Amino acid sequence: MAHTGSSSMHRSSSRPQLLDLSKAEIQGNVEEKYPSILLPNQSHDISYLALDIGGSLIKLVYFSRHQDQSTNDKRMRNVKNRLGFPSNRRSYPILGGRLHFVKFETRKISECLDFIYSKKLHFGGGESRYSDGSTELNAIVKATGGGAHKFADLFKERLGLVLDKEDEMSCLVAGANFLLKAIRHEAFTHMEGQKEFVQIDPNDLFPYLLVNIGSGVSMIKVDGDGKFERISGTNVGGGTYWGLGRLLTKCESFDELLELSQKGDNRNTDMLVGDIYGGMDYAKIGLSASTIASSFGKATSEKKGLEDYRPEDISLSLLRMISYNIAQIAYLNALRFGLKRIFFGGFFIRGHAYTMDAISFAIHFWSNGAAQAMFLRHEGFLGALGAFMSYEKHGLDDLMVHQLVERFPMGAPYTGGNIHGPPLRDLNEKISWMEKFLQKGTEITAPVPMTRPGTTGLGGFEVPLSKGSILRSDASALNVGVLHLVPTLEVFPLLADPKMYEPNTLDLSDHSELEYWFKILSENLPDLVAKAVASEGGTDDAKRRGDAFARAFSAHLTRLMEEPAAYGKLGLARLLEMREECLREFHFFDAYISIKQRENEASIAVLPDLLMELDSLDEETRLLTLIEGVLAANIFDWGSRACVDLYNKGTIIEIYRMSRNKMQRPWRVDDFDVFKERILGTGDKKPPPHRRALLFVDNSGADIVLGMLPLARELLRRGTEVVLVANSLPALNDVTAMELPDIVAEAAKHCDILRRAAESGGLLVDAMSTTLDSPRENSSSVPLMVVENGCGSPCIDFRQVSSELAAAAKDADLIILEGMGRALHTNLNARFKCDALKLAMVKNQRFAEKLIKGNIYDCICKYEPAN
Numbered sequence: 090m091a092h093t094g095s096s097s098m099h100r101s102s103s104r105p106q107l108l109d110l111s112k113a114e115i116q117g118n119v120e121e122k123y124p125s126i127l128l129p130n131q132s133h134d135i136s137y138l139a140l141d142i143g144g145s146l147i148k149l150v151y152f153s154r155h156q157d158q159s160t161n162d163k164r165m166r167n168v169k170n171r172l173g174f175p176s177n178r179r180s181y182p183i184l185g186g187r188l189h190f191v192k193f194e195t196r197k198i199s200e201c202l203d204f205i206y207s208k209k210l211h212f213g214g215g216e217s218r219y220s221d222g223s224t225e226l227n228a229i230v231k232a233t234g235g236g237a238h239k240f241a242d243l244f245k246e247r248l249g250l251v252l253d254k255e256d257e258m259s260c261l262v263a264g265a266n267f268l269l270k271a272i273r274h275e276a277f278t279h280m281e282g283q284k285e286f287v288q289i290d291p292n293d294l295f296p297y298l299l300v301n302i303g304s305g306v307s308m309i310k311v312d313g314d315g316k317f318e319r320i321s322g323t324n325v326g327g328g329t330y331w332g333l334g335r336l337l338t339k340c341e342s343f344d345e346l347l348e349l350s351q352k353g354d355n356r357n358t359d360m361l362v363g364d365i366y367g368g369m370d371y372a373k374i375g376l377s378a379s380t381i382a383s384s385f386g387k388a389t390s391e392k393k394g395l396e397d398y399r400p401e402d403i404s405l406s407l408l409r410m411i412s413y414n415i416a417q418i419a420y421l422n423a424l425r426f427g428l429k430r431i432f433f434g435g436f437f438i439r440g441h442a443y444t445m446d447a448i449s450f451a452i453h454f455w456s457n458g459a460a461q462a463m464f465l466r467h468e469g470f471l472g473a474l475g476a477f478m479s480y481e482k483h484g485l486d487d488l489m490v491h492q493l494v495e496r497f498p499m500g501a502p503y504t505g506g507n508i509h510g511p512p513l514r515d516l517n518e519k520i521s522w523m524e525k526f527l528q529k530g531t532e533i534t535a536p537v538p539m540t541r542p543g544t545t546g547l548g549g550f551e552v553p554l555s556k557g558s559i560l561r562s563d564a565s566a567l568n569v570g571v572l573h574l575v576p577t578l579e580v581f582p583l584l585a586d587p588k589m590y591e592p593n594t595l596d597l598s599d600h601s602e603l604e605y606w607f608k609i610l611s612e613n614l615p616d617l618v619a620k621a622v623a624s625e626g627g628t629d630d631a632k633r634r635g636d637a638f639a640r641a642f643s644a645h646l647t648r649l650m651e652e653p654a655a656y657g658k659l660g661l662a663r664l665l666e667m668r669e670e671c672l673r674e675f676h677f678f679d680a681y682i683s684i685k686q687r688e689n690e691a692s693i694a695v696l697p698d699l700l701m702e703l704d705s706l707d708e709e710t711r712l713l714t715l716i717e718g719v720l721a722a723n724i725f726d727w728g729s730r731a732c733v734d735l736y737n738k739g740t741i742i743e744i745y746r747m748s749r750n751k752m753q754r755p756w757r758v759d760d761f762d763v764f765k766e767r768i769l770g771t772g773d774k775k776p777p778p779h780r781r782a783l784l785f786v787d788n789s790g791a792d793i794v795l796g797m798l799p800l801a802r803e804l805l806r807r808g809t810e811v812v813l814v815a816n817s818l819p820a821l822n823d824v825t826a827m828e829l830p831d832i833v834a835e836a837a838k839h840c841d842i843l844r845r846a847a848e849s850g851g852l853l854v855d856a857m858s859t860t861l862d863s864p865r866e867n868s869s870s871v872p873l874m875v876v877e878n879g880c881g882s883p884c885i886d887f888r889q890v891s892s893e894l895a896a897a898a899k900d901a902d903l904i905i906l907e908g909m910g911r912a913l914h915t916n917l918n919a920r921f922k923c924d925a926l927k928l929a930m931v932k933n934q935r936f937a938e939k940l941i942k943g944n945i946y947d948c949i950c951k952y953e954p955a956n
């Protein structure tokens with residue numbers, strides 16, 4: 090161990106040095122390329138904060154870092170060592186945490202100050218940042234927007250914060266560039282009520298026009314990182330709509346004004362071409378009778394006062410007037426510089442369908458389809474994010490898209506009210522909020538109004554059709570979740586074409602498909618809640634949490650039914666993962682724990698018989714029996730309604746036998762013969778064994794013990810190293826990486842092959858006589874190892890896997906994906922650089938029909954050799 094720091098280390102008040110480096114020392118091997126550095130005096134919950142204080146709204150972005158939760162299990166460390174895995178690759182400074190987005194009205198700045206105070210963001214999230222207990226006053230916070238100048242004294246007085254001012258335009262650009270490069274589903278088009286995400290190639294992003302519609306409007310030509318020019322702007326912006334609208338309608342909030350517009354009819358206020366031409370089109374220049382000739386023009390010709398106009402009509406006319414005007418100026422500027430792509434940001438847009446449609450229509454209309462309007466999910470947070478990025482060396486700027494995981498926890502975003510805050514941290518608060526929500530009824534699920542196709546025509550005067558009468562209390566807060574930064578996630582290196590990779594097999598943008606899965610997940614909910622509550626001892630507290638979980642998950646489902654693209658592009662993997670995340674949010678960490686244990690024990694008890702039976706078979710029959718075994722045992726899936734109903738009809742072993750007896754080839758997809766040829770060869774030709782196989786295991790119990798482990802054993806016997814890849818966190822009855830070493834140890838008691846391989850792979854710590862440094866020399870077997878996949882879902886998205894798995898993949902030439910979640914719902918069509926075997930039983934009738942024109946309990950054995 091080498092000391093790299095001393096306790097007298099210089100302490101500065103500048104934000105980027107929030108890390109307390111005193112007594113820092115290198116942990117582990119100094120020779121390592123990225124040795125990990127231990128910061129013993131560092132508070133574990135440091136925060137960075139950046140502000141954008143605009144004319145109308147204050148936007149706040151803050152980062153909270155949490156204690157590194159990676160396992161320090163001895164067995165896991167052994168495996169990491171064997172894989173040559175650098176234990177902590179990024180030494181400085183961010184190891185993971187969350188990025189939160191919050192906004193307040195500038196006129197209510199006190200709420201913002203209170204919020205910063207209550208979250209202790211003014212001194213870095215902890216009570217005390219320094220080991221000696223002192224708190225630093227006059228900490229520096231990055232801030233942009235006019236208010237950074239205007240309110241500097243207020244921040245100093247109230248919180249002791251010094252605002253370090255950053256240029257507003259630079260921040261907007263930095264924020265937009267970061268989002269467009271780092272967030273997968275950030276940009277989207279919105280035409281005639283249809284939202285579509287746009288895949289942005291980070292290498293082909295520039296140039297573009299950024300139109301930020303805040304109180305006023307800025308138009309910026311962006312040519313690269315830090316390369317931009319503000320080419321235009323207009324004083325007719327969001328402030329104009331809100332200001333004029335307030336005067337003319339007496340609305341008390343922006344949202345109220347926007348809601349009014351949904352019931353408006355602008356024919357009463359706008360002068361149309363038809364009004365001038367006696368109901369006729371002005372065909373010669375291509376203007377229809379319904380084209381707006383003059384916004385608010387009707388108000389000139391009649392002897393009416395303000396009170397004679399409906400506030401609804403005024404709001405709509407105003408919204409269209411301003412949206413069209415901004416879009417037209419944007420288009421002219423795009424034309425001036427030959428820019429094809431225009432991104433619109435700023436909170437004027439507020440995720441409001443009609444506003445986006447109006448802007449899109451105008452851009453399309455004026456450019457004759459040559460230019461396209463795109464919107465950003467973090468619309469109003471560009472400046473604040475840019476200010477946040479301006480901290481030097483906090484390590485966020487080079488985060489990649491695969492290192493960010495967005496989650497949508499329940500809590501404040503739904504509460505509306507004054508503070509548009511982040512999710513409620515406190516569990517109790519969250520539960521009581523969910524309880525209150527039940528009384529409040531539908532507000533939580535009220536859809537963001539959509540427009541009927543064709544209602545935004547530049548010339549059209551139709552009334553926008555809104556499905557709901559109220560705007561969601563804070564739609565934008567719902568459109569952006571909390572960004573979890575996980576620097577240890579990587580793209581799976583064996584993906585053949587990461588850019589083209591799409592994990593989901595089914596397209597949920599097909600509404601009937603979405604409806605079906607919505608129904609399935611809703612129907613399965615009571616059973617899941619019962620299991621979850623039981624897993625926590627069935628206490629009153631557990632019941633209360635169970636109720637809250639059910640409500641929260643139903644609310645997410647309903648929200649997604651109304652607006653499938655609300656949280657980014659929706660796939661089944663996301664839905665299934667959301668269910669697991671939601672359970673964890675209400676502190677159910679392993680709902681199926683006792684079921685898993687019971688099934689593991691029952692399966693281990695019959696393992697010796699199975700192994701004996703296998704060993705009595707010739708090579709060819711054995712391989713077939715092994716694959717059959719995997720498919721048959723995949724029936725133990727507590728996520729499938731049909732299977733759960735089955736379990737009531739027999740013991741685990743009875744069901745397993747029944748399932749095995751029913752195995753009849755050919756399976757619905759049956760590439761077994763090709764796989765067999767690769768493993769056993771034909772005639773005298775004996776192919777070399779695979780070097781290393783990654784086995785992506787699925788369920789606990791029979792699935793792992795009687796299915797995958799015997800297959801692993803066969804590969805080991807043939808000289809292939811085996812890495813069992815399992816979930817990092819529980820999902821349904823899936824086996825986790827933490828649970829596997831014990832299961833392997835139990836199985837190893839009945840099998841020498843497994844025992845030697847597990848020993849060699851460092852899985853049997855207690856039995857190991859060898860040291861960590863020279864594992865291979867003393868062992869007589871190829872190793873069996875376990876790595877975690879980085880997920881807590883029944884599916885797997887290969888764009889975001891643990892760096893451990895990525896390291897293990899480097900030497901692998903065979904991967905075996907098992908189960909419906911990992912091999913069918915996701916990855917059925919995924920292509921890999923190495924040989925891939927996909928094994929699963931289909932446990933859902935409709936899915937079987939759709940996917941393979943087959944039936945429930947049909948099996949799939951799909952083998953795809955590397956090219």
Ligand SMILES: Nc1ncnc2c1ncn2[C@@H]1O[C@H](COP(=O)(O)OP(=O)(O)O)[C@@H](O)[C@H]1O
Pocket residue numbers: 142143144145146147194234302303304305326327328329330331343344434435436437438439469
């Ligand atoms: N809750 C709200 N209160 C006030 N204005 C809002 C609200 N939500 C959206 N807006 C709109 O967003 C505009 C402000 O957008 P923003 O991007 O925050 O700009 P600024 O930095 O100028 O405050 C307002 O002028 C208004 O049109």
Ligand SMILES: CC(C)(COP(=O)(O)O)[C@@H](O)C(=O)NCCC(=O)O
Pocket residue numbers: 609613665723725726727728729730731787788821883907908909910911914929932933
């Ligand atoms: C959640 C699952 C993907 C898990 O399947 P597994 O990966 O364990 O084979 C699967 O249970 C599933 O798709 N269930 C659908 C719901 C149902 O049919 O009831």
Ligand SMILES: [Mn+2]
Pocket residue numbers: 726787788821822823883908910
């Ligand atoms: Mn499973």
